[in-house]
Amino acid sequence: MAATAQAKSKTTKAEYSKETYLFWFESMLLMRKFEEKAGQLYGMQKIRGFCHLYIGQEACASGAVSALKKGDKYITAYRDHAHPLALGTSPNKVMAELYARETGVSKGKGGSMHIFDKEHGFFGGHGIVGAQVPLGAGIGFTEKYNKTGNLCICYMGDGAVRQGAFHEALNLAMLWKIPVIFVIENNGYAMGTSVQRTSNVHELYRLGESYDMPSEPVDAMNVEAVHEAVGRAAERARAGDGPTLLEFRTYRYKGHSMSDPQKYRSKEEVEEYKQRDPIEQVRKTILDKKIASDKELETIEQKINSQVEECVKFAEESKYPDPSESMKDIYMQEDYPFITD
Numbered sequence: 555m556a557a558t559a560q561a562k563s564k565t566t567k568a569e570y571s572k573e574t575y576l577f578w579f580e581s582m583l584l585m586r587k588f589e590e591k592a593g594q595l596y597g598m599q600k601i602r603g604f605c606h607l608y609i610g611q612e613a614c615a616s617g618a619v620s621a622l623k624k625g626d627k628y629i630t631a632y633r634d635h636a637h638p639l640a641l642g643t644s645p646n647k648v649m650a651e652l653y654a655r656e657t658g659v660s661k662g663k664g665g666s667m668h669i670f671d672k673e674h675g676f677f678g679g680h681g682i683v684g685a686q687v688p689l690g691a692g693i694g695f696t697e698k699y700n701k702t703g704n705l706c707i708c709y710m711g712d713g714a715v716r717q718g719a720f721h722e723a724l725n726l727a728m729l730w731k732i733p734v735i736f737v738i739e740n741n742g743y744a745m746g747t748s749v750q751r752t753s754n755v756h757e758l759y760r761l762g763e764s765y766d767m768p769s770e771p772v773d774a775m776n777v778e779a780v781h782e783a784v785g786r787a788a789e790r791a792r793a794g795d796g797p798t799l800l801e802f803r804t805y806r807y808k809g810h811s812m813s814d815p816q817k818y819r820s821k822e823e824v825e826e827y828k829q830r831d832p833i834e835q836v837r838k839t840i841l842d843k844k845i846a847s848d849k850e851l852e853t854i855e856q857k858i859n860s861q862v863e864e865c866v867k868f869a870e871e872s873k874y875p876d877p878s879e880s881m882k883d884i885y886m887q888e889d890y891p892f893i894t895d
Contacts, residue, residue, distance in 0.1 A: 582612035585636040608636035610807040613832035615640040617780025630709035632667035634679040641674040649865040655872035684717030694734030705733035713744025731796035762799030774802035
């Protein structure tokens with residue numbers, strides 16, 4: 555079984571501006587089209603190594619970005635193409651990184667799983683399951699120590715909550731009232747193993763209760779619900795009251811990675827979630843409320859299709875890094891003579 559289709563998150567009837575709705579539509583559609591193209595290119599062996607797509611989970615990133623502010627920091631696991639796109643990183647640079655080209659956002663050295671963009675406050679992209687959780691707490695602690703008023707939002711998958719580092723990070727974050735929002739993107743499966751087969755606790759937000767941490771489930775197929783939940787957590791963090799744990803109940807339409815045959819779930823289950831597609835929900839709201847016309851939305855789609863085609867062209871025309879780059883951006887022995895072979 556996957557995560558329940560509905561979450562009992564607190565919602566309001568807040569009205570949002572045309573600008574906000576169009577941001578949600580455009581940013582989520584860019585993530586979707588980019589990831590669909592990445593999947594095609596992987597099948598053509600233009601992209602190598604591992605590749606984890608975000609298709610279906612777009613509201614988790616878009617709703618958070620709209621709720622937070624410039625200066626806040628983001629960190630996530632290896633399903634990391636979409637977050638920088640939502641933050642404004644050039645699609646050209648993200649695609650070039652997937653191609654391992656020197657123009658990539660991580661200079662072609664990170665690939666799909668290790669995307670970083672300091673300019674936009676994106677601290678990765680981490681391949682080790684759960685490793686980003688204490689890092690997220692550490693980034694939040696830095697903001698608290700420096701009295702910036704900023705916070706860190708730290709994403710993880712439902713499999714990462716089985717790691718000891720998750721519990722250690724939650725304990726310290728609550729003890730020291732660190733301004734960090736922990737987000738479990740619960741898409742129902744840790745690789746191919748359902749939540750029900752990995753834990754006695756199926757309501758993952760309840761894990762925060764062990765540390766007296768404010769915690770709640772969120773219907774993350776709905777971008778408004780994500781925005782509101784992150785907004786509440788951000789207000790708490792900026793007030794000096796510490797962390798929040800949010801369980802984003804979402805769903806990925808594709809496999810865990812491109813090599814996943816997806817034999818652990820039914821087509822009917824996937825289709826059930828597609829009926830609640832986050833992009834189509836926003837499109838319907840925009841049209842129903844006459845926020846924008848079909849023609850305006852078509853213009854946005856055409857713009858995004860052009861962006862995606864351009865980013866592929868940019869990546870394919872970019873060069874691979876010079877071999878000398880392999881010795882840059884790392885700890886080198888001549889700089890640290892106490893390190894021995």
